[in-house]
Amino acid sequence: QVQLVESGGGLVQAGDSLKLSCAASGRTFSSYAMGWFRQAPGKEREFVSAISWNGGTTNYADSVKGRFTISRDNAKNTVYLQMNSLKPEDTAVYYCAAAPKYYSGSSFPNDYSYWGQGTQVTVSS
Numbered sequence: 001q002v003q004l005v006e007s008g009g010g011l012v013q014a015g016d017s018l019k020l021s022c023a024a025s026g027r028t029f030s031s032y033a034m035g036w037f038r039q040a041p042g043k044e045r046e047f048v049s050a051i052s053w054n055g056g057t058t059n060y061a062d063s064v065k066g067r068f069t070i071s072r073d074n075a076k077n078t079v080y081l082q083m084n085s086l087k088p089e090d091t092a093v094y095y096c097a098a099a100p101k102y103y104s105g106s107s108f109p110n111d112y113s114y115w116g117q118g119t120q121v122t123v124s125s
Contacts, residue, residue, distance in 0.1 A: 002026050002098045002114040009094060009119030012086055016123070020081040022096030022116055029077040030054070033104045035112055036070060036081045038092035038121075045109055048094070049081060052104035059105035064090075086123045093118040 003025040012018055022034070035050035049070040050059045058070050064083075072079040079096055097112035106112070 002029070002032060004096050004098060004114055004116035006094065006096050006116045006119040009121045011122045011124065014087055014123055014125050016086050017082070017084045018086065018121060020083065020094055020096075020119060020121075022079045022081075024077045024079070024098065026077070030074040031101055032098040032114075033101050033106065034070075034072060034079040035097045035099065035106065036079075036094060037097060037109060038090075038094045039118075040092040043092075045095070047107035047109070050105045050107065051079065053101040057105050059107060061107070083121070086121075088123045088125045091121060091123050093120050 006022045008020040033052050036048040037045050038048050039045040047061050051070045055072050067085045069082040095118045096116045098114040099112040103111040
């Protein structure tokens with residue numbers, strides 16, 4: 001069982017940066033691949049980024065490639081999403097999720113077993 005708690009969201013202007021954190025409970029954090037997804041009002045949840053259990057493999061949606069960076073610190077049971085050059089279309093609730101390690105880099109929500117409650121990111125123009 002893994003419990004995930006996101007933090008770091010907020011209201012920023014276009015071009016600003018934010019760093020999201022997702023703290024995981026339990027001692028098996030390093031057994032999980034981790035992902036970030038987002039959901040804007042009236043839209044389906046979409047993949048943002050994912051990272052393998054050891055951080056060796058990362059994956060990004062085309063819409064964030066070059067602007068967002070995913071990382072993890074297994075000693076701190078935390079995964080991060082550094083978001084730079086934010087755009088109004090990045091506005092959404094951002095969720096972190098945990099998947100069995102063999103789903104490394106997966107962009108499919110159904111591969112993820114555990115989800116956080118989400119943190120709101122709002123980017124004004």
